[in-house]
Amino acid sequence: MTVFRPDDETLHAYVDGRLDPAQRAQVAAWLQARPAEAARVAGWKQDADALRAAWAGAEALPANPALSASALRRRVRQRRRTLAGMAASCVLMLGLGTGLGWQLRDSRLGGERLPMADAVAAYRLFADGEQPLEFDPARRTDLQGWLRTHFGAAGAVPDLQAQGFALRGGRLLSTPEGAAAMLVYQDASGARIGLYLRPGSSRLHEGERRDGRLLAQYWSEGGTAFALVGPATQTRMRQIAPLLRGQG
Amino acid sequence: MHELDDESLRAVMPRLRRFAQSLCGDASSADDLVQAALERALRRWSSRRDADALQPWLFAIVYRQFVDTRRRAQRWQRVLALFAPQQPTQAPSAEQVHEGRALLAAFAQLPAEQRALLLLVSVEGFSYRDAATALDLPIGTVMSRLSRAREKLRQIGEGRSGAGPALRVLK
Numbered sequence: 001m002t003v004f005r006p007d008d009e010t011l012h013a014y015v016d017g018r019l020d021p022a023q024r025a026q027v028a029a030w031l032q033a034r035p036a037e038a039a040r041v042a043g044w045k046q047d048a049d050a051l052r053a054a055w056a057g058a059e060a061l062p063a064n065p066a067l068s069a070s071a072l073r074r075r076v077r078q079r080r081r082t083l084a085g086m087a088a089s090c091v092l093m094l095g096l097g098t099g100l101g102w103q104l105r106d107s108r109l110g111g112e113r114l115p116m117a118d119a120v121a122a123y124r125l126f127a128d129g130e131q132p133l134e135f136d137p138a139r140r141t142d143l144q145g146w147l148r149t150h151f152g153a154a155g156a157v158p159d160l161q162a163q164g165f166a167l168r169g170g171r172l173l174s175t176p177e178g179a180a181a182m183l184v185y186q187d188a189s190g191a192r193i194g195l196y197l198r199p200g201s202s203r204l205h206e207g208e209r210r211d212g213r214l215l216a217q218y219w220s221e222g223g224t225a226f227a228l229v230g231p232a233t234q235t236r237m238r239q240i241a242p243l244l245r246g247q248g
Numbered sequence: 249m250h251e252l253d254d255e256s257l258r259a260v261m262p263r264l265r266r267f268a269q270s271l272c273g274d275a276s277s278a279d280d281l282v283q284a285a286l287e288r289a290l291r292r293w294s295s296r297r298d299a300d301a302l303q304p305w306l307f308a309i310v311y312r313q314f315v316d317t318r319r320r321a322q323r324w325q326r327v328l329a330l331f332a333p334q335q336p337t338q339a340p341s342a343e344q345v346h347e348g349r350a351l352l353a354a355f356a357q358l359p360a361e362q363r364a365l366l367l368l369v370s371v372e373g374f375s376y377r378d379a380a381t382a383l384d385l386p387i388g389t390v391m392s393r394l395s396r397a398r399e400k401l402r403q404i405g406e407g408r409s410g411a412g413p414a415l416r417v418l419k
Binding site for chain 1: 254257258261262263265266270275279282283286287290291351352355366367369370371375376391394395398401402405
């Protein structure tokens with residue numbers, strides 16, 4: 001028979017009852033002959049039993065409602081919802097940001113917050129007031145040619161004689177959208193209206209708006225945006241605008 | 249696929265709370281630990297399939313949560329220490345040692361790693377393999393740590409009663 005000498009691992013397994021019966025008997029016999037080793041192992045065993053006793057009564061712990069299965073699941077669901085909500089709001093924020101950015105870009109490119117604000121500004125600059133308009137009727141042909149070049153069919157200079165307005169001036173301007181023109185007409189009493197045309201931005205709808213004492217009626221045809229601008233008191237403009245629209 | 253149903257949760261709950269108490273020391277932070285760990289467990293359950301490993305796995309989640317929390321707390325303590333160098337240490341008081349539950353006081357002096365292992369093996373009756381799974385250790389480490397933990401617990405106990413051989417303390 002070989003000399004049996006259990007290592008510490010085996011001794012711990014003995015304490016924890018992890019040995020099979022044959023091994024257990026072998027270790028017990030070995031310990032019986034060695035009081036020092038037996039005392040050591042007995043100490044471990046005693047501590048383990050004392051620990052078990054000290055920690056006994058786990059079932060008697062006061063109930064904690066936060067640890068009930070339903071409460072745990074509820075919080076997990078809440079957390080999922082919170083996370084989903086956060087993810088959704090991130091997407092929403094991104095969307096809003098993109099949308100706002102795009103709109104800002106559009107409005108920057110369009111150079112306008114109000115539709116055809118540039119038309120009203122051009123009218124104020126060139127047609128408003130009493131200052132004489134310097135316009136050589138002979139230049140009308142040049143003007144016509146220039147408008148044709150830039151606006152094609154839309155670039156016709158309308159004849160408003162029948163409505164009592166004669167062409168008294170023309171200005172060429174540069175806008176962020178491209179070349180623009182302001183045609184100024186004047187009637188016998190000196191009232192002036194301006195027809196403004198420039199390459200249209202896609203968002204321009206038909207409509208009209210008051211800007212101070214001015215009225216701007218605007219529309220677009222093909223790629224060109226038009227605005228008829230004049231004093232709001234000039235009620236004849238309401239008849240002229242539909243005529244011009246028909247011409248384009 | 250095994251469901252982590254309410255019944256098995258209810259059944260294992262007192263034991264998880266006890267395990268957490270042996271780690272944390274006080275009951276309320278132990279319950280907080282169990283709560284956080286189980287919410288984690290419920291979130292990750294879908295990725296688990298093995299019903300046999302359920303218990304060691306739940307204990308493992310509690311233990312990992314404890315280790316993570318403690319690591320965060322230690323980092324925070326280090327930050328605090330920069331501003332307040334005289335932090336009181338967390339060692340148990342002499343009164344604690346000498347009051348009736350002397351063994352628990354001695355147990356509380358063990359490092360958390362040894363407490364966790366002793367509780368799983370001696371109190372929960374985990375096999376060495378399950379304890380290794382729960383603590384995420386190789387089996388060999390479990391054995392050597394168990395040996396050290398038991399020696400140390402004896403040592404503290406003997407030191408308390410004044411009967412310990414001086415040689416062992418010197419080791």
